[in-house]
Amino acid sequence: xxxxxxxxxxxxxxxxxxxxxxxxxxxxxxxxxxxxxxxxxxxxxxxxxxxxxxxxxxxxxxxxxxxxxxxxxxxxxxxxxxxxxxxxxxxxxxxxxxxxxxxxxxxxxxxxxx
Amino acid sequence: xxxxxxxxxxxxxxxxxxxxxxxxxxxxxxxxxxxxxxxxxxxxxxxxxxxxxxxxxxxxxxxxxxxxxxxxxxxxxxxxxxxxxxxxxxxxxxxxxxxxxxxxxxxxxxxxxxxxx
Numbered sequence: 001x002x003x004x005x006x007x008x009x010x011x012x013x014x015x016x017x018x019x020x021x022x023x024x025x026x027x028x029x030x031x032x033x034x035x036x037x038x039x040x041x042x043x044x045x046x047x048x049x050x051x052x053x054x055x056x057x058x059x060x061x062x063x064x065x066x067x068x069x070x071x072x073x074x075x076x077x078x079x080x081x082x083x084x085x086x087x088x089x090x091x092x093x094x095x096x097x098x099x100x101x102x103x104x105x106x107x108x109x110x111x112x113x114x
Numbered sequence: 115x116x117x118x119x120x121x122x123x124x125x126x127x128x129x130x131x132x133x134x135x136x137x138x139x140x141x142x143x144x145x146x147x148x149x150x151x152x153x154x155x156x157x158x159x160x161x162x163x164x165x166x167x168x169x170x171x172x173x174x175x176x177x178x179x180x181x182x183x184x185x186x187x188x189x190x191x192x193x194x195x196x197x198x199x200x201x202x203x204x205x206x207x208x209x210x211x212x213x214x215x216x217x218x219x220x221x222x223x224x225x226x227x228x229x230x231x
Contacts, residue, residue: 033219041151041200043221055216056209090156099206099217100145102159 003027004106006091012112013081020077021109023091030096031055032074033103034066037088049074050097081113116141116207120222128230130192135225137186137203146179146186147204147219157202160188193229200224 004025013019025032033056034046048056049068063079074091091106117140127133137146148160161170163179163186170177174197176189186203202224206217 041224041226043202043224045218045220048216048218050216056218092157097216099208099219100162100164102147102162103157103219104159105149105157107156 004091004093004104006089006106006109008109009107010110010112012114014114015081015083017081018077018079019081019111020075021089021091021111023074023076023106025072025091025093025104025106027093027104029093029104030071031094032068032071033092033094034074034076035090035092037090037108039087043090047074047076048097055097081111083113086111086113116143116205116220118203118205118220118222120201120203120225122225123223124226124228126228126230127190127193129194132192133190135188135190135201135227137188137222139184139205139220139222141207142181142184143205143207144181145206147206148177148186148188149202149204151200151202151224153199160201190227193227195229195231198227198229200226 006023031050033048037043046060047066051071052068065077068074088108090108092103094101094103119138146163149157151157161177166181168179174191179186203222204219209216
């Protein structure tokens with residue numbers, strides 16, 4: 001039974017398109033995250049939600065808009081895709097926002113913008 | 115802002131050998147996390163170190179934390195091919211500008227380990 005799942009696993013699209021990635025966790029956690037992992041494997045946090053409330057919003061272009069319909073789901077919508085958006089997008093969850101906890105990661109969505 | 119650096123970035127080693135990966139961070143933190151990522155896969159938690167002097171071991175991997183030196187080590191004993199992966203350390207940082215008690219995880223650069231048969 002997958003703890004953190006993401007769809008789609010792969011996404012190939014043209015520049016200028018709009019796309020969404022979905023994430024779901026069945027761990028009962030309160031906090032969810034979106035990370036971007038670039039081609040050098042560097043991981044950077046983009047957003048975090050705690051119980052449907054946005055708590056971390058890093059310096060990310062406003063073409064990226066997260067949404068959390070409930071605490072088990074966190075989606076990421078990207079408008080007007082650019083070449084530089086190509087990366088692996090990783091969703092994660094943790095018990096809450098207060099640290100001291102490991103994070104559980106989804107399998108990742110590999111986005112390629114042509 | 116908190117910086118987390120790992121070295122080496124790349125490590126190629128023979129099976130049966132021992133080696134250590136280092137993780138340095140730039141500001142005070144009592145908590146450090148190690149993760150493993152296999153090629154094309156997601157991150158898997160290895161260790162959670164929550165205090166100075168914490169040491170944890172699982173199989174051929176042992177992690178330790180020295181908060182005074184702002185240093186964690188991941189020691190590999192008698193490496194085997196199955197340990198080939200990228201290893202990340204991460205530190206959590208309280209964020210004053212956000213809701214009280216909110217922490218952000220900052221990841222190290224990763225160490226790509228290849229164990230040769």
